Amino acid sequence: MSTSLEQKWVEKWHSLHVFEPSSLSKEKKFFFTVPYAYPTGPLHVGHGRTYTNGDVTARFHRLKGENVFWPMGFHVTGTPVLAISDALKRNDEEMKKLYTEYVGIYEKDPKKIQSLIQSFVDPANVANYFASHVQEDLQKLGCSIDWRPMFTTMDKEYQKFIHWQFRKLYAKGALVKGKYPILYSPADKNAVGEDDIKDGDTDKVQIQEYTLVKFPFDKPNAFLVASTLRPETLFGCTNLWINPQIEYARTRWNNEEWIIAEKAIEKLQLQGKKFEIMEKFSGQSLIDKHASNPLDEKTKIPILPASFVSAEKGTGVVYSVPAHAPWDFIALYELKQQKYPSAEKISPITIIDTPGFEGIEKLLAAHKAISLKHREGIQAATEEIYKKEFYEGKMNLKNGFLVGMSVQHAKEKILQNLIAKSRCDSLHEPTRKAFTRAGNPVVVAVMDDQWFLDYSSKEWKQKTHSLVEKMPIYPEYFKKSIHEAIDWLEKRPCIRKRGLGTKFPLVESDEWMIEPLSDSTIYMVFYIAVTHIRNASLSVEQLDEAFYDAALLGKKLPTNDTRAAIANKIFEEVNYWYPNDLRHTAPAHISNHISFFLFTHTLLFPEKFWPRGLTFNEMLVRNGVKMSKSKGNVIPLQHAFRDYSADLTRLFIVSSASFERVADWKDNQVPQVKSKLNDVERTLTRAIESTENKLTPAHEWLVENLRARLSEAYDAYDKFEYMYAAQKAFFETLNEVKRFRKVFGADESPAVKQVLKEWILLLSPITPFLAEELGERAKLGKLVSQMTVAKPQSKPNKAIEEQVVFIEGVLQDLEHVRKLVRGKQPKLGFIYSKDSRETAWLRDAQQALSKHTQFEIRVNDAHDPLGKMAKSVKGRPAIYLE
RNA sequence: GCAGGAGUACCCAAGCGGUCAAAGGGGCCAGACUCAAGAUCUGGUGACUUAGUGUCUUCGCAGGUUCGAAUCCUGUCUCCUGCACCA
Numbered sequence: 001m002s003t004s005l006e007q008k009w010v011e012k013w014h015s016l017h018v019f020e021p022s023s024l025s026k027e028k029k030f031f032f033t034v035p036y037a038y039p040t041g042p043l044h045v046g047h048g049r050t051y052t053n054g055d056v057t058a059r060f061h062r063l064k065g066e067n068v069f070w071p072m073g074f075h076v077t078g079t080p081v082l083a084i085s086d087a088l089k090r091n092d093e094e095m096k097k098l099y100t101e102y103v104g105i106y107e108k109d110p111k112k113i114q115s116l117i118q119s120f121v122d123p124a125n126v127a128n129y130f131a132s133h134v135q136e137d138l139q140k141l142g143c144s145i146d147w148r149p150m151f152t153t154m155d156k157e158y159q160k161f162i163h164w165q166f167r168k169l170y171a172k173g174a175l176v177k178g179k180y181p182i183l184y185s186p187a188d189k190n191a192v193g194e195d196d197i198k199d200g201d202t203d204k205v206q207i208q209e210y211t212l213v214k215f216p217f218d219k220p221n222a223f224l225v226a227s228t229l230r231p232e233t234l235f236g237c238t239n240l241w242i243n244p245q246i247e248y249a250r251t252r253w254n255n256e257e258w259i260i261a262e263k264a265i266e267k268l269q270l271q272g273k274k275f276e277i278m279e280k281f282s283g284q285s286l287i288d289k290h291a292s293n294p295l296d297e298k299t300k301i302p303i304l305p306a307s308f309v310s311a312e313k314g315t316g317v318v319y320s321v322p323a324h325a326p327w328d329f330i331a332l333y334e335l336k337q338q339k340y341p342s343a344e345k346i347s348p349i350t351i352i353d354t355p356g357f358e359g360i361e362k363l364l365a366a367h368k369a370i371s372l373k374h375r376e377g378i379q380a381a382t383e384e385i386y387k388k389e390f391y392e393g394k395m396n397l398k399n400g401f402l403v404g405m406s407v408q409h410a411k412e413k414i415l416q417n418l419i420a421k422s423r424c425d426s427l428h429e430p431t432r433k434a435f436t437r438a439g440n441p442v443v444v445a446v447m448d449d450q451w452f453l454d455y456s457s458k459e460w461k462q463k464t465h466s467l468v469e470k471m472p473i474y475p476e477y478f479k480k481s482i483h484e485a486i487d488w489l490e491k492r493p494c495i496r497k498r499g500l501g502t503k504f505p506l507v508e509s510d511e512w513m514i515e516p517l518s519d520s521t522i523y524m525v526f527y528i529a530v531t532h533i534r535n536a537s538l539s540v541e542q543l544d545e546a547f548y549d550a551a552l553l554g555k556k557l558p559t560n561d562t563r564a565a566i567a568n569k570i571f572e573e574v575n576y577w578y579p580n581d582l583r584h585t586a587p588a589h590i591s592n593h594i595s596f597f598l599f600t601h602t603l604l605f606p607e608k609f610w611p612r613g614l615t616f617n618e619m620l621v622r623n624g625v626k627m628s629k630s631k632g633n634v635i636p637l638q639h640a641f642r643d644y645s646a647d648l649t650r651l652f653i654v655s656s657a658s659f660e661r662v663a664d665w666k667d668n669q670v671p672q673v674k675s676k677l678n679d680v681e682r683t684l685t686r687a688i689e690s691t692e693n694k695l696t697p698a699h700e701w702l703v704e705n706l707r708a709r710l711s712e713a714y715d716a717y718d719k720f721e722y723m724y725a726a727q728k729a730f731f732e733t734l735n736e737v738k739r740f741r742k743v744f745g746a747d748e749s750p751a752v753k754q755v756l757k758e759w760i761l762l763l764s765p766i767t768p769f770l771a772e773e774l775g776e777r778a779k780l781g782k783l784v785s786q787m788t789v790a791k792p793q794s795k796p797n798k799a800i801e802e803q804v805v806f807i808e809g810v811l812q813d814l815e816h817v818r819k820l821v822r823g824k825q826p827k828l829g830f831i832y833s834k835d836s837r838e839t840a841w842l843r844d845a846q847q848a849l850s851k852h853t854q855f856e857i858r859v860n861d862a863h864d865p866l867g868k869m870a871k872s873v874k875g876r877p878a879i880y881l882e
Numbered sequence: 883g884c885a886g887g888a889g890u891a892c893c894c895a896a897g898c899g900g901u902c903a904a905a906g907g908g909g910c911c912a913g914a915c916u917c918a919a920g921a922u923c924u925g926g927u928g929a930c931u932u933a934g935u936g937u938c939u940u941c942g943c944a945g946g947u948u949c950g951a952a953u954c955c956u957g958u959c960u961c962c963u964g965c966a967c968c969a
Contacts, residue, residue: 038969040969075969078968078969079968079969080968080969180967387883390883408883452967475887477886477887478886480885480886481885481886481887481964484885484886485964488965488966489966490966491967492966492967493967494967496967515967515968516968516969517967517968517969518967520969587886587887587963587964588963588964588969589969590964591964591965591966592966592967592968592969593969618887618963619963655895655906655907656894656895656907657894657895658895658896660887660888661887661888661895662887662888662962662963664894666893666894666908668908668909669894669907669908669909672907672908672909673907673908675921675922676907678921679922682922723895723896723906724896724906726906727896727905727906727907728906731906731907732905732906735906738923741923742924809934810934812934813933813934814934815924815925815926815934816932816933816934816935817933817934818933818934819925819926819933819934820932820933820934852924853924854913854914854924866933868933876934878933878934879933879934880933881933
């Protein structure tokens with residue numbers, strides 16, 4: 001099937017409005033959705049998998065006679081397009097090359113390509129350009145989408161709908177305000193995202209929470225504040241480290257005095273600690289003084305000098321746990337070698353036992369780290385011991401406290417203790433030293449005006465669990481993951497200051513956008529409303545909360561409100577189409593999209609509008625490797641159409657793996673599916689062109705067998721086992737035809753004609769173009785996409801099946817014997833049977849057998865030199881070759 | 883580490899207590915057709931064995947339950963995915 005033929009059908013479907021259902025239909029409705037695409041580039045074959053399976057679902061439901069509504073929109077809000085625009089602004093060569101290639105998929109004229117690329121410095125242009133072309137990708141793939149309600153998330157009507165959604169969430173208590181750490185550039189006074197950070201895409205920067213431990217020092221309410229990732233090691237603390245080379249400061253905040261590195265002050269101020277600086281001094285002046293252990297003030301802890309302590313990281317104060325921290329161990333070791341007096345008295349205190357861990361010295365030796373100069377080795381050792389002790393270690397404190405407790409658990413206990421004594425606080429740091437692309441440092445700031453979606457309510461979770469419990473989900477084991485995601489979701493920040501998006505309606509400020517995952521939860525209902533809103537030419541102001549309450553929830557507007565009629569009309573439609581009967585997506589979205597989708601529905605809608613089903617297909621890799629822009633191994637769908645056709649792409653995707661398996665796009669295997677597709681086309685075309693209508697009993701047997709295979713395909717479609725459906729409809733039907741030809745040596749066309757319509761229709765969910773083409777040639781009268789089919793019924797013809805199996809057995813035996821005579825090609829084959837029925841079968845098949853074996857077959861011939869006739873038994877005729 | 887999933891013949895992949903040496907698709911080998919290539923058709927493709935039979939071994943590894951296990955149980959190894967504010 002050529003691409004131009006496929007294009008013909010795309011246009012026909014469109015011009016005949018084949019996929020545009022009406023709510024006036026009497027058929028059972030089926031409202032189906034696949035998440036809208038985020039268009040940062042052309043769709044690739046990975047997206048193709050989800051959309052193909054989605055389309056198979058939609059088409060099969062249409063075949064079943066349901067009134068299918070499958071709309072699509074585009075998700076253009078978010079930050080990834082910013083990264084693309086920024087890179088193009090910077091004239092980033094790689095990005096330019098990539099996008100020239102992408103645009104080149106759709107545009108021929110190099111000048112136009114260049115001007116488009118230039119327009120992409122505005123992120124909205126990237127999103128809009130690809131949105132319209134992704135639509136083209138989906139159409140060419142054959143997706144049976146109703147494009148009338150198509151919208152983007154930047155549309156005014158949509159944004160007003162999102163405002164409505166957020167006001168509803170607020171009214172139901174699901175939106176709360178709080179503190180939140182973010183990556184921040186003090187120089188730019190702005191939040192930064194992955195794409196603002198130098199190498200942020202390849203070397204991800206994350207936010208890490210340090211515990212600040214307050215060591216009482218020199219007077220009440222004064223503390224040396226140390227930062228640590230491992231508060232559980234506090235009992236192993238032998239001393240504090242101060243870098244004598246750097247500046248420290250005494251600061252005051254909330255009636256406490258903190259002594260920390262001067263450089264840490266700004267950082268902490270950004271995190272909500274409004275320090276007042278009292279005095280500054282060099283670290284040297286703290287050396288050899290003593291602080292107290294925060295959990296046991298009688299224990300005095302000496303302060304020792306350490307060059308490895310940095311003012312940039314943490315607070316510039318570190319507490320030392322030489323038994324469990326490589327840096328501390330080596331620093332102490334070096335001091336001892338220098339005969340530093342107060343260091344010589346100190347020995348490491350082991351407080352954690354870990355199976356298979358033989359002490360820090362061996363660990364350091366393994367990493368070839370024996371001096372503070374071996375930074376990398378020490379760092380690697382630190383990571384290793386941290387991970388190992390955290391997951392496998394058990395506390396072994398001498399005083400009995402926490403003994404035997406796992407490190408993970410002990411960490412919490414100690415934190416609780418510190419909090420109770422108000423001896424701790426927290427500090428957020430980036431996981432690595434990072435700079436903006438302009439070269440400004442990136443730090444962590446804690447925002448106190450962040451809004452969260454708060455999913456922690458028990459009742460809400462319960463309601464959502466109960467929805468999931470009764471919902472059909474395929475593959476079923478994902479149900480468990482969804483329950484877990486529901487339990488695990490707590491507070492989630494839902495607004496941010498960057499990227500395209502809808503303004504957050506609950507604050508005056510224009511700088512807060514709704515975070516793009518949070519706005520994609522109940523938009524399925526908007527597909528139903530949007531066309532009517534547009535047709536009614538309502539102004540943005542008219543799309544207020546009262547309007548959406550009426551349109552989406554059926555509340556009544558005052559009768560004198562001019563919008564009442566249209567709102568009623570929309571609600572009628574919503575009432576017809578909602579809920580979403582089935583949503584198909586990838587399992588990666590379970591912990592966000594799908595969970596939010598379920599949560600938001602149970603909160604904002606009455607139960608009768610809650611979603612009805614979920615299906616998932618795993619991802620698709622190429623030649624065993626994940627596809628990614630950076631690897632350059634992405635295959636745009638358009639290239640697949642060009643190289644293989646949409647039908648072939650679809651058939652390959654569907655037949656290569658069931659939903660629960662990762663599919664592998666093997667470049668050399670895709671074209672191989674083609675011969676099967678040709679085979680089907682050839683067989684059906686021959687039947688269409690055949691003028692022979694007379695059915696022999698053998699033909700009748702074949703008809704039943706074809707129906708049986710098609711019936712199995714039907715059931716497989718019904719159970720989302722599309723790989724199996726493809727196998728039945730494309731491969732096993734052909735195998736039945738082959739059996740027929742082999743045993744009867746006749747033309748199967750009269751039989752195929754009997755099942756022509758059913759066969760073509762049951763190919764159509766997977767290869768709609770071929771099916772339409774064949775349907776046209778067969779003069780089915782209507783477009784295949786507009787026809788319905790019932791499950792084929794078959795009554796297997798047992799008598800002939802027995803005959804076929806018998807002859808197949810004979811052929812097998814003939815083959816076997818022929819191999820035994822080796823070398824010599826026999827000219828004559830004698831078959832002897834005493835059973836009259838079998839003899840008749842053999843005579844019946846005589847010609848076919850001769851044709852097949854390439855030697856003349858004689859049945860019950862008088863020539864019987866080996867006395868085979870006597871050896872023959874019922875069910876097993878004797879064979880002699882010469 | 884936790885959670886979910888997976889490991890099946892040369893490759894992909896189905897099977898999920900007996901009809902399983904294990905569907906289907908590739909690949910490969912042999913044969914037919916062809917001047918040839920391609921396409922197509924036919925047969926073979928765990929081992930040994932046999933005028934069409936029979937035996938043995940195999941479904942990550944090791945045990946167990948059972949008359950019987952690729953399928954159930956226990957342990958173990960390896961791989962993939964997710965572990966958040968990112969679409």
